[in-house]
Structure formats: C-alpha cells, structure tokens
Amino acid sequence: MLCILKAFDSAVFVMEETARRTSFYNVLIWAKCRGSEFQEARELFGEMRRFCCYPNSNTYNYLLGSLCKDGRIGEACSLVEVMNELGYMPDAITFEIFIFHACRQDRLDFAMEFLNQMISGGLEPRLTTHAAFIKGYFNSNRFQEAYKYVVDMAVKYKYSANVNYSLLASLHHKKGKLLDARDILVLMIEKGLKPNFPVYVKVSKDLYKAGMSHLAVDLKSRFSKLNSG
Template sequence: MGFNGIRPNATRKEVLEMIAVIMRDDNDLEFKLDSMNLSLSISVVTEIFWVLNWERLSALRFFAWIRSSKCRRFDFEGAKKMLDEMRQMGCDPIVDTDNYLLSSLCRSDKTDESCQLLEEMQERNCLPNPLTFEILIYHLCRLGKFDLVHEFLDRMISNGLEPRLTTDAAFIKGYFNSLRYEEAHKYVVDSSV
C-alpha cells in the first residue's frame, strides 16, 4: 500500500477494470471507484477519458469522482495540475469544477490560493458565477476579513452578478459572529434599498 492506503501506479488490468466499472454506470459507481484504492497518473486519467470519449460515454461522474478524491486528500496541486492538463487537451472544465476546488481550498483555510484561483479563472475567461463569489465571501466572513469581503462583493456587482440570499446571510452571520451588530444592521438596510 502507498500513501493513505492508496496503491500507486495502477496496472493495465486495473485501468481496464476501472473503465469497465465506469461503463456500467452503476448507482454506486463512486463507491466502487473508491474501493479500488488506485492512484491514477494524469496519463492514465487521460487514457480513461479518451476511451470513454471513443465509446461516446459520459465521463461526468468519473470526472467528478477524480476531482472530489483529489480534494478529499487535500491534493490541491494534483487537482489543479489535472485540470490544467485537461485544458491543454481541449477539455475545459466548467465553472462548477473551479467552484468545487475553490470551496475545498477555503475549507482548508488556503485563502491566498483561493484568491489566486479566482484570478486564474478570470484570466481563462471562465467567468465566476454568484456561487463563486459566495464561496469566497462566506469563507472570508468566517475569518472576519471584511475588507476583502467588501472587495469581492464590489467585484461581484461590477461583473453584473447579484448576490444570492445565502450570500447576504453569510454577511450578516459574519458580522454577528464578530460582534459587529451595527455593521450587520447597516448591511441589511443598504441591501434593501
């Protein structure tokens, strides 16, 4: 066994078995993939995507599993590297993929990396959606970094995005948790105008 119980370097037979499991598309696909305990190199992941594409089968659940398994192991560099490799192969992940990585970074208190990911998204023309900003705003409110929170709110609004109700709730909760009741009240009053 390798790191965290994951066997390194999947064999050819294991890769073919994994492809067969994915092609069956069972309800418990993710559980079956997890139970295989394999570490997949980017070249193996690419090969699996190629086979699924050749067979004209959806790779969405496999992709979601790869993404979540990397983030569950806190292998953010590995997840980012995999996404970059996919982009080079012409498979651009959608904003939801970046949001998942962003959320995982925030839960691990990697604020600088989260902000950097947002910048990279915009450079790639992967336009953030209201949830993207909410993830950052919620995280920064939890940390009490209201100067950055307001900066992201301003960027969100300047991008023509309207804050979700849960974004407003994150602001209010953040202010209350920081015992900043007057600012919470001001935010509510300003938001209702």
C-alpha cells in the same frame, strides 16, 4: 443504490445487461472517489474509452473534488493539465473545487488566482463560489476584505448581489456583530436590494432583544418601503 452499497460487481453487471453510458460510469467513479479509491477510479477512465463512453467534465470533477478533499492538490493540478491536453476544458465547477478547498485552508490569494483564471476564460462564478470566498475571508477575520469582495462582485455580477450581501449579514449576525449585520441590511435596502427574509427577521428580533428597538423599527420601516416599492 448498488454503488452506495459498494456492490460494484453488481453495478457493472447491470451496465452489461442494459447499456454502458458515460453517466453510469460517472456514478461508479463518484462512488470510488467517495471511498478514496482513486486508482480504481482512474482505471475506470480507461475502461470507459474502451467501450466508447468518453469522459466529460463531470467525470473529471468527481475525481478532482475527491483528490482536493484528500489533500492531494498536486495530483489534482496534474489531472487538470491532462484534461486540457485531451481537450476537456475546465468548467465553473472545476474552478470552484479548487477555490473551495483553497478558501477552507485560508489560502485566499491562491483561490483568487483560480477565480481570475475562471473569469478570464469567460466563466461566471456560481453563487457557491462567491460563498466560499465570503466565508473564507470571514473565517479568517478579514472582515473588510469580505465586504470588499461582496461590493466588487455586486458590480461585476448583479445576480449575486442579494445573496452575497445577505450571507455577509448572516455571518456578522452569527458572530454576534449585530450592528454590523444591521448596517449591511440597511446598505442593501439603500441599493434597492432585497435582503434574505429569514436573515432580516433574525436581525430585527435580536435588535429588539438587545434593547435597540429604535434600530429595529427603522430597519422594519426601510424593509417595508422596499417591498411596497
């Protein structure tokens, strides 16, 4: 609360009266980064160590996320090198930060490099990481690549299949590509994957509204059989 109010001196006073912990410093760093006060955030790293509160991956991720958001990618990459030198290995969120911002800037090849590094390091992409790629491809009108990404990731990471296919269908639906959305849901069902229910309902309703009741009925039948099975 004190950090949100930018009452940093009071926040530090509370720490002095209670305890200095890494988690408390992380809140301070998050707040400083939120206000683009990067130099002050970096100075907190040194203070933490003086009081034997050592940074963790969350500490670095707050600063990395803010640097990337501010367009300071070079500084963010340098900070990752510092992390590695100090023995702090990037985690799934670290990679996601770079992937997310690269995808938003339509630098999908750059984002894929980070994904490959992540996978080669034994880390599994989070659902939000997959979403960044799917939305990135889709927003760049690279629909086939978005589809290929979903298919490939469904093979590698089965846990992501339902969510990724449903997201792709939802994006097609929002763009007015109703038949494409319907085809993706049908494909999901044929693979034994259960579509996101709100997405299924929206596509079904719009098929009826568009005068394609036969396709809506067919989709409903397939969905019902999947549920009964």
